[in-house]
Amino acid sequence: xxxxxxxxxxxxxxxxxxxxxxxxxxxxxxxxxxxxxxxxxxxxxxxxxxxxxxxxxxxxxxxxxxxxxxxxxxxxxxxxxxxxxxxxxxxxxxxxxxxxxxxxxxxxxxxxxxxxxxxxxxxxxxxxxxxxxxxxxxxxxxxxxxxxxxxxxxxxxxxxxxxxxxxxxxxxxxxxxxxxxxxxxxxxxxxxxxxxxxxxxxxxxxxxxxxxxxxxxxxxxxxxxxxxxxxxxxxxxxxxxxxxxxxxxxxxxxxxxxxxxxxxxxxxxxxxxxxxxxx
Amino acid sequence: xxxxxxxxxxxxxxxxxxxxxxxxxxxxxxxxxxxxxxxxxxxxxxxxxxxxxxxxxxxxxxxxxxxxxxxxxxxxxxxxxxxxxxxxxxxxxxxxxxxxxxxxxxxxxxxxxxxxxxxxxxxxxxxxxxxxxxxxxxxxxxxxxxxxxxxxxxxxxxxxxxxxxxxxxxxxxxxxxxxxxxxxxxxxxxxxxxxxxxxxxxxxxxxxxxxxxxxxxxxxxxxxxxxxxxx
Ligand SMILES: Nc1ncnc2c1ncn2[C@@H]1O[C@H](COP(=O)(O)OP(=O)(O)OP(=O)(O)O)[C@@H](O)[C@H]1O
Ligand SMILES: [Mg+2]
Numbered sequence: 001x002x003x004x005x006x007x008x009x010x011x012x013x014x015x016x017x018x019x020x021x022x023x024x025x026x027x028x029x030x031x032x033x034x035x036x037x038x039x040x041x042x043x044x045x046x047x048x049x050x051x052x053x054x055x056x057x058x059x060x061x062x063x064x065x066x067x068x069x070x071x072x073x074x075x076x077x078x079x080x081x082x083x084x085x086x087x088x089x090x091x092x093x094x095x096x097x098x099x100x101x102x103x104x105x106x107x108x109x110x111x112x113x114x115x116x117x118x119x120x121x122x123x124x125x126x127x128x129x130x131x132x133x134x135x136x137x138x139x140x141x142x143x144x145x146x147x148x149x150x151x152x153x154x155x156x157x158x159x160x161x162x163x164x165x166x167x168x169x170x171x172x173x174x175x176x177x178x179x180x181x182x183x184x185x186x187x188x189x190x191x192x193x194x195x196x197x198x199x200x201x202x203x204x205x206x207x208x209x210x211x212x213x214x215x216x217x218x219x220x221x222x223x224x225x226x227x228x229x230x231x232x233x234x235x236x237x238x239x240x241x242x243x244x245x246x247x248x249x250x251x252x253x254x255x256x257x258x259x260x261x262x263x264x265x266x267x268x269x270x271x272x273x274x275x276x277x278x279x
Numbered sequence: 280x281x282x283x284x285x286x287x288x289x290x291x292x293x294x295x296x297x298x299x300x301x302x303x304x305x306x307x308x309x310x311x312x313x314x315x316x317x318x319x320x321x322x323x324x325x326x327x328x329x330x331x332x333x334x335x336x337x338x339x340x341x342x343x344x345x346x347x348x349x350x351x352x353x354x355x356x357x358x359x360x361x362x363x364x365x366x367x368x369x370x371x372x373x374x375x376x377x378x379x380x381x382x383x384x385x386x387x388x389x390x391x392x393x394x395x396x397x398x399x400x401x402x403x404x405x406x407x408x409x410x411x412x413x414x415x416x417x418x419x420x421x422x423x424x425x426x427x428x429x430x431x432x433x434x435x436x437x438x439x440x441x442x443x444x445x446x447x448x449x450x451x452x453x454x455x456x457x458x459x460x461x462x463x464x465x466x467x468x469x470x471x472x473x474x475x476x477x478x479x480x481x482x483x484x485x486x487x488x489x490x491x492x493x494x495x496x497x498x499x500x501x502x503x504x505x506x507x508x509x510x
Contacts, residue, residue, distance in 0.1 A: 035363055035364075155383070156383045157383070158383070158384075159372075159373065159376060159379075159383070159384065159385065160376065162365075162369065162373060163373045163376050166363060166365055166369075166370065166373060167354075167373075169326075169331055169354060170352055170354060170373075170425070170429075171373075171376065172329075172330070172331060173326075173329035173330070173331055173350065173352040173435075174347070174348065174350050174351060174352055174374070174376070174377045174429040175346065175347030175348030175349070175350060175377045176348070176376055176377050217362070217364055220364060221364050221366065221408075221409035221412070222364055222365060222366035222369055222407075222409065223363075223364055223365050223366070223369050224366075224369065225364070226364045
């Protein structure tokens, strides 16, 4: 089958659209996550989600979204709390939770899952499905709906997210509901993590979230420009990665992340050149 | 009824008091200068008034229709990180957030307000520049413009003159005085005692001795008190 024939199939198009939507969401929130020094929360949450998937598998719950989403949301809220109250202790708490859930999750999978291909299952959960085409119809639709929700929330709260990211104390002191906005942010981040897990797996999510934001920050200097640029970059990389993975038969998550890394080096170089030109 | 009443406040960190026995009131239109040595607890008091910290004991009562979103605030140091990509305009505009409620975007009046404050502080020309690439004094003016955007009824300033050159300092005092004349209550932490005596209506001296009173009472105390350190 040629690439063109591939993209005439509905399920290929659906999967690609979902992949791009996921890339869009993770880039939107990635900027805030990086700037709020919350990159580690994304990482911790993805491990929590892995543990939740293992439990869902052990309990033989077929649509693991129902378990994974609430568990991850609750953990996101808890992590955000501890991260704010005590900086050093919060770091340790996140490390404990993320490594702990990873270990327990793997153990549970080993003990209870009767799958013949256990290491294959674990690998898929950690690094994403081999191909985006293995996503089921329900997964595709759920991803699409959640992604659209995330984008809507981001657009509605854009200026509030900027305010609590730039200077949370000022926002709170001048009578804004900084705590509520942080909570909304935490829940949205959790949703993005859970959705993105389907595409790139729990170990690679951080890359999807962080790389476009860091790349954009090399070149652009305002919050709006950085956000717009990282979204465009992330979507481009995801589209490119999906096509490449189909053409070359490589795992889709790892391919997308590799393209993101290439983008990062490209933008770093562009940033250096721009600074030279200005100086 | 005063806008702010503090009764027998004890402030500190992790249960360890820094200041205790603090009582004072601030009424609409007052211009209160808070003075005291480094580490005496001025910033701690301001953060407590802003509800960023809880007092160890004592009471803070807001009255006279003062709501949290009537407050403008200039922090001594911002939590803003070094590499944050934000333009001056974005930072100043974020001061208007507290008058917006759940509306998702700024309206024309709020954008005008932000522009007016930038013009007042002579930073309109910098509005597209990146905040982190400005000099310390320029950053201070940006944050002051943001505070002015947020201030409806009361403005809390933590060492606003820090890092400003003499001309800008004089300008800033004029701007604050004009705001105060227009009815905005001002609470300002300052180490500049002569200017405090010149502009303020009340002085709060934190440390020992703990003094609260009008400027004339404070000046009388300075000249009549131990050693006569008055200017
Ligand atoms: N986060 C903190 N944790 C523990 N102690 C603190 C903290 N911040 C300040 N302190 C202590 O509280 C005391 C008062 O600090 P504060 O910042 O209020 O002083 P200040 O009067 O504003 O001084 P300056 O004139 O230098 O700004 C100091 O002794 C300081 O060491
Ligand atoms: Mg201070």
